[in-house]
Amino acid sequence: xxxxxxxxxxxxxxxxxxxxxxxxxxxxxxxxxxxxxxxxxxxxxxxxxxxxxxxxxxxxxxxxxxxxxxxxxxxxxxxxxxxxxxxxxxxxxxxxxxxxxxxxxxxxxxxxxxxxx
Amino acid sequence: xxxxxxxxxxxxxxxxxxxxxxxxxxxxxxxxxxxxxxxxxxxxxxxxxxxxxxxxxxxxxxxxxxxxxxxxxxxxxxxxxxxxxxxxxxxxxxxxxxxxxxxxxxxxxxxx
Numbered sequence: 425x426x427x428x429x430x431x432x433x434x435x436x437x438x439x440x441x442x443x444x445x446x447x448x449x450x451x452x453x454x455x456x457x458x459x460x461x462x463x464x465x466x467x468x469x470x471x472x473x474x475x476x477x478x479x480x481x482x483x484x485x486x487x488x489x490x491x492x493x494x495x496x497x498x499x500x501x502x503x504x505x506x507x508x509x510x511x512x513x514x515x516x517x518x519x520x521x522x523x524x525x526x527x528x529x530x531x532x533x534x535x536x537x538x539x540x541x
Numbered sequence: 542x543x544x545x546x547x548x549x550x551x552x553x554x555x556x557x558x559x560x561x562x563x564x565x566x567x568x569x570x571x572x573x574x575x576x577x578x579x580x581x582x583x584x585x586x587x588x589x590x591x592x593x594x595x596x597x598x599x600x601x602x603x604x605x606x607x608x609x610x611x612x613x614x615x616x617x618x619x620x621x622x623x624x625x626x627x628x629x630x631x632x633x634x635x636x637x638x639x640x641x642x643x644x645x646x647x648x649x650x651x652x653x
Contacts, residue, residue: 457640466545466630466643482640514584526592527573527634530641534584
């Protein structure tokens with residue numbers, strides 16, 4: 425299994441440009457997440473999905489959009505890039521089953537470093 | 542809301558020294574607790590976890606015990622190696638709250 429893969433590894437955007445960060449997992453996980461990691465800070469949740477066709481906002485969703493048309497893919501879209509979106513973006517996935525009694529482990533991709541100038 | 546507070550870094554130790562990185566949490570219920578490690582240029586990897594009080598998670602010589610009475614999950618290792626140099630994140634997750642709550646991370650550097 426490749427686990428969680430993300431592309432690209434690094435990207436420079438100009439203010440106002442748009443781009444899509446790709447995320448794919450091959451573990452048949454139902455839950456997927458997007459986090460951002462700012463320097464010296466912990467990770468903040470942007471959006472998450474509990475299954476294909478279902479997405480919801482996290483703590484810091486402004487300026488981003490997501491879709492989940494398949495179990496495997498969870499792309500993150502930046503429509504009008506701003507310097508405040510300079511960050512490292514991590515995709516993660518997990519499996520939560522019916523009646524699960526504990527919070528499950530999330531598995532992370534290698535990250536996409538984004539610089540907005 | 543839920544929060545995780547962990548020891549400020551950076552931490553620099555000599556090889557074979559004893560390591561403790563403190564982590565405390567606040568939660569409304571009974572969270573699962575995690576330590577993730579981020580090696581330079583890589584994503585986060587699960588290091589260990591514990592899902593209930595008094596559970597001990599362990600991996601690669603690292604240990605952490607879920608202490609409900611002190612709301613803590615301190616990471617320890619008896620003898621660190623240069624290869625342990627990384628950033629360590631403590632995190633909590635509670636059912637009903639979809640996200641992991643992360644601490645700010647502790648950068649650990651081990652010198653030979």
